[in-house]
Amino acid sequence: MKKTFSVIIAILFSFLLTGCYNNYKRTITVCDGKLFVELYHHNFIDVGYEYLTDSTNFRIDVGKFDNEHGFYSYNCQGDSLTISEHYEEKITNVRKYSLIDLCKKKEGF
Numbered sequence: 001m002k003k004t005f006s007v008i009i010a011i012l013f014s015f016l017l018t019g020c021y022n023n024y025k026r027t028i029t030v031c032d033g034k035l036f037v038e039l040y041h042h043n044f045i046d047v048g049y050e051y052l053t054d055s056t057n058f059r060i061d062v063g064k065f066d067n068e069h070g071f072y073s074y075n076c077q078g079d080s081l082t083i084s085e086h087y088e089e090k091i092t093n094v095r096k097y098s099l100i101d102l103c104k105k106k107e108g109f
Contacts, residue, residue, distance in 0.1 A: 023040060023041050023042075024039075024040055025040055025041045030052075030081075031074070031076035031081060032076070034054065035053065035054055035074075036052075036054070036055060037051070037052055037053075037062070037072075038053060041067070046066060046067045046068055047065070047067065048064065048066075048067045049063075049064045050063065050065075052074075052083070057102070057103050057104070058103070058105045060102075062083060065085070069088050070085070070088070071086050072084065072085055072086070079098055079100055080097070080098060080099070081096070081098075081099055081102070082094060083096075083097070
């Protein structure tokens with residue numbers, strides 16, 4: 001009886017632990033294929049995570065968002081990248097980066 005109970009607890013605990021990690025969803029390209037956005041999804045709650053990378057020099061944590069109400073948009077013009085955070089159809093935060101400065105960094109690797 002104790003052994004069966006221990007096995008059941010171990011199985012339930014392993015399901016709980018696997019749900020606490022981000023699962024890779026997909027990668028999209030931005031800035032005409034110069035940069036990539038990696039999208040991850042959390043199992044138990046509908047939260048998405050995004051990371052911006054060029055796969056060589058940097059990887060930046062863009063942030064997390066509620067998949068039901070928010071998202072990030074990326075706009076490239078020349079050397080500048082603008083990341084806008086949207087929540088319930090309103091822009092809540094805007095960040096600007098220089099593509100040259102990003103590629104010089106060795107961040108996140």
